[in-house]
Amino acid sequence: MNAGAGGLALGKPLPGRSPGVSARQGRAEIGENLISRYVRPRHIVVLALVLVYPWIATPFFTFQIGAQSLALGLIALSLTFLAGYGGMISLAQMTVAGIAGYMVAIFGTAATDGVSLGWPWWLAVLLGLAIAALAAAFIGWLSVRTEGIYTIMITLAIGVAFYYLVLQNYAVFNGFQGKQKVFPPTLFDIHWRDPLPFYYLTLAWALAGYFFVQYLVRAPFGIALQGIRDNPRRMHALGFNVTAHRVAAYAVAGVLAAVGGVLFTWYNGLVTPGSVGTGWLINILVIAVLGGMRHPTGPFLGAIVFVLLQSFAIDLIDRERFNLVVGGVFLAIVLFSPDGLLGLWAALRSRFASGSRYSNSRGGVR
Amino acid sequence: MKQTTFVRTLVGAAVCAAFAGASHAQQPPVRIGVLATLEGPFALGGQDSMRGADMAVRERNGMAGGRRIEVIKASSNAQPDVAVNATRKLVEQDKVDIVVGPLSGSEGIAVKEYSKTQPNLTFINGSSGAQAATLVNPSPNFFRFNNDGAQAMYGVGKAALDKGYKRVMVIAEDYAFPYSQVQGFMAEFCRLGGKVPVKAWVPLGGKDYSSVIARIPKDIDALLVVLGGADAVNFLSQYEAAGGDKPMIGGSITVGHDVLNHRGKRRDFQLGTIAGSPIADNYEGAAWKVFVAEYRKQFPVSAGGNANPTLFAPLYYTNMKAALDGLDAVKGDLSDGQKNYREALAKLVVKSPTGDIRLDANRHAIVSNFVTEVVKDAQGNLINRVLRKVDNIDQLLGMKREEFKIGTRDEPSCP
Numbered sequence: 187m188n189a190g191a192g193g194l195a196l197g198k199p200l201p202g203r204s205p206g207v208s209a210r211q212g213r214a215e216i217g218e219n220l221i222s223r224y225v226r227p228r229h230i231v232v233l234a235l236v237l238v239y240p241w242i243a244t245p246f247f248t249f250q251i252g253a254q255s256l257a258l259g260l261i262a263l264s265l266t267f268l269a270g271y272g273g274m275i276s277l278a279q280m281t282v283a284g285i286a287g288y289m290v291a292i293f294g295t296a297a298t299d300g301v302s303l304g305w306p307w308w309l310a311v312l313l314g315l316a317i318a319a320l321a322a323a324f325i326g327w328l329s330v331r332t333e334g335i336y337t338i339m340i341t342l343a344i345g346v347a348f349y350y351l352v353l354q355n356y357a358v359f360n361g362f363q364g365k366q367k368v369f370p371p372t373l374f375d376i377h378w379r380d381p382l383p384f385y386y387l388t389l390a391w392a393l394a395g396y397f398f399v400q401y402l403v404r405a406p407f408g409i410a411l412q413g414i415r416d417n418p419r420r421m422h423a424l425g426f427n428v429t430a431h432r433v434a435a436y437a438v439a440g441v442l443a444a445v446g447g448v449l450f451t452w453y454n455g456l457v458t459p460g461s462v463g464t465g466w467l468i469n470i471l472v473i474a475v476l477g478g479m480r481h482p483t484g485p486f487l488g489a490i491v492f493v494l495l496q497s498f499a500i501d502l503i504d505r506e507r508f509n510l511v512v513g514g515v516f517l518a519i520v521l522f523s524p525d526g527l528l529g530l531w532a533a534l535r536s537r538f539a540s541g542s543r544y545s546n547s548r549g550g551v552r
Numbered sequence: 553m554k555q556t557t558f559v560r561t562l563v564g565a566a567v568c569a570a571f572a573g574a575s576h577a578q579q580p581p582v583r584i585g586v587l588a589t590l591e592g593p594f595a596l597g598g599q600d601s602m603r604g605a606d607m608a609v610r611e612r613n614g615m616a617g618g619r620r621i622e623v624i625k626a627s628s629n630a631q632p633d634v635a636v637n638a639t640r641k642l643v644e645q646d647k648v649d650i651v652v653g654p655l656s657g658s659e660g661i662a663v664k665e666y667s668k669t670q671p672n673l674t675f676i677n678g679s680s681g682a683q684a685a686t687l688v689n690p691s692p693n694f695f696r697f698n699n700d701g702a703q704a705m706y707g708v709g710k711a712a713l714d715k716g717y718k719r720v721m722v723i724a725e726d727y728a729f730p731y732s733q734v735q736g737f738m739a740e741f742c743r744l745g746g747k748v749p750v751k752a753w754v755p756l757g758g759k760d761y762s763s764v765i766a767r768i769p770k771d772i773d774a775l776l777v778v779l780g781g782a783d784a785v786n787f788l789s790q791y792e793a794a795g796g797d798k799p800m801i802g803g804s805i806t807v808g809h810d811v812l813n814h815r816g817k818r819r820d821f822q823l824g825t826i827a828g829s830p831i832a833d834n835y836e837g838a839a840w841k842v843f844v845a846e847y848r849k850q851f852p853v854s855a856g857g858n859a860n861p862t863l864f865a866p867l868y869y870t871n872m873k874a875a876l877d878g879l880d881a882v883k884g885d886l887s888d889g890q891k892n893y894r895e896a897l898a899k900l901v902v903k904s905p906t907g908d909i910r911l912d913a914n915r916h917a918i919v920s921n922f923v924t925e926v927v928k929d930a931q932g933n934l935i936n937r938v939l940r941k942v943d944n945i946d947q948l949l950g951m952k953r954e955e956f957k958i959g960t961r962d963e964p965s966c967p
Contacts, residue, residue: 362726
């Protein structure tokens with residue numbers, strides 16, 4: 187994925203807009219003291235918590251709350267990476283995820299009519315990820331020359347176009363019914379859709395995605411991307427290929443979304459036009475904004491709150507009005523903390539502790 | 553998963569022990585989860601579904617088989633994944649014994665698949681009418697005490713021929729429910745000699761029907777329009793505006809109240825429209841009149857109810873009533889993985905507002921159906937009048953399993 191940056195000025199001094207960027211220059215420094223630099227006590231606490239969680243929680247909480255949040259978090263992470271570090275708000279991330287899901291159903295096995303080639307699962311998944319990444323790069327290539335609201339519009343248009351394509355195409359996508367019974371394989375005698383194995387499967391990929399983004403935003407490519415976010419003209423003048431960087435960022439985010447999309451398809455056991463409808467396109471944005479776009483933990487926090495609300499708001503209030511709670515909480519969080527839950531956390535810290543480490547020098551934070 | 557099985561066994565044993573101890577004293581309530589669409593395109597139908605289910609519970613003062621009934625409601629938005637999430641929450645988090653729902657077709661198929669993973673619980677449909685839910689890979693613990701989409705149109709084919717319609721064009725939304733509706737019409741219509749030269753499948757939620765209207769041949773006698781709610785209103789206005797004059801045959805959700813109340817320039821255009829439906833406003837059956845009176849009493853228009861119950865209310869009412877009748881039959885005994893309860897359900901004859909309903913071998917309902925016609929009542933309002941009631945319609949529409957194919961875009965065909 188450094189292809190976009192390859193041959194460009196990798197080792198150059200970096201734009202000093204984002205605080206903290208200048209603290210970590212070049213590759214050499216990233217290599218040393220990796221553990222002491224990146225691993226803090228709270229990381230170990232969180233890691234222990236997510237590993238132990240399914241042994242404390244009921245299968246319902248493991249599967250529907252835990253695994254679903256992680257899969258959705260991974261898709262939203264791709265948007266956080268694009269928007270938070272690249273300044274490009276794409277509404278088509280769920281489309282990319284849906285493409286991966288559909289491809290797994292088409293190349294692999296699904297119980298419904300239309301094309302299902304029944305190829306081995308690993309081939310189907312690899313093809314799904316590859317095609318989704320290509321599609322993401324294509325979406326990036328289409329929308330990369332636009333800014334702000336226009337990026338949102340063009341990616342929304344692509345998302346809606348894909349929705350109508352799968353809704354109306356019966357030969358390949360099986361129309362309204364979509365693809366049913368798309369399940370993960372049974373491997374090493376483990377049924378990977380049972381709550382416990384599936385939770386760890388999503389957890390592994392969520393962690394991989396998280397650390398990948400953490401690494402990438404400190405790597406030259408990520409730093410260049412943040413430079414482009416802050417001042418594309420200056421980066422251009424410095425000799426960076428702004429367009430190539432942005433398209434590459436879309437492709438990278440596409441891979442993240444595709445992995446999340448395959449997991450989410452397996453979680454639901456199906457992929458239908460409803461899975462890539464406008465509702466979901468916007469839900470992913472809601473999750474990312476809710477959690478906060480300043481750090482890769484944001485989308486996962488957002489996903490947990492989102493899934494909890496979707497599942498339990500109906501218990502809090504009159505059954506026919508529960509969407510009021512969902513909307514109200516979203517509104518309150520965004521209103522009182524423009525940086526989402528992460529911003530809330532940072533605000534609390536700075537209130538109770540003198541001087542917030544958060545706002546001082548976290549790498550890659552706006 | 554050995555671990556989970558072990559835990560489940562433990563929990564199961566504990567529950568059994570608790571039941572054994574408690575059976576002499578007060579029994580714990582039976583928890584019934586009701587799933588309907590309180591969001592999305594069928595949100596209004598979902599509200600009426602909940603009303604229907606509530607009526608069945610209130611009718612017995614919240615008791616069945618000597619045990620108190622506790623209802624836990626859940627919502628989906630007509631998407632299968634959302635329906636399964638909501639069902640899973642009802643089962644695994646709220647620990648219900650019985651699930652009643654869901655509302656729409658593809659939800660029904662998805663919940664049926666989920667029910668296979670919970671063999672010790674019982675799932676009773678709400679109003680969903682996809683044929684495949686009970687016809688393809690049926691689940692031993694999924695019951696449906698209501699019609700599917702094809703049954704709801706049975707009888708209309710003959711009525712159309714009686715009206716002199718020999719060539720009919722189909723205009724329908726492009727998904728499973730309209731396919732089955734068209735099949736229910738064509739099965740009878742084609743057998744009796746009718747012809748369907750053109751079928752136009754339009755996307756759900758379409759706004760522009762001009763291309764379809766342009767395709768309507770001159771030499772047909774009528775249009776079979778299987779469009780729901782807003783789509784039907786849009787099509788009607790555009791067809792009127794284009795000067796269309798072919799008489800209409802409606803699907804079960806085409807000529808609902810929203811369409812009848814539509815104040816088009818030529819509202820009388822709809823007069824004489826025949827349609828098929830599992831319910832009919834002006835059915836004179838005693839049980840139906842009681843049901844409607846009770847509905848209006850419990851949910852007056854001032855409290856948000858409809859002037860007439862939509863079809864979802866009686867369907868959810870019937871399925872909930874079946875769930876409670878079954879509890880009565882086994883005296884509230886849900887032990888042994890609800891085995892006795894399911895056997896009782898399979899044998900049950902439910903007195904629905906529109907007649908007796910029993911189940912076939914796939915646990916799907918054998919029902920009565922209405923053929924209705926739009927007429928003007930004394931106040932000048934358009935209403936659906938009952939033309940004919942057809943009894944004992946099974947899921948295969950009188951065919952043998954070998955010759956019966958589930959309705960699709962191309963099946964059946966008689967051009």
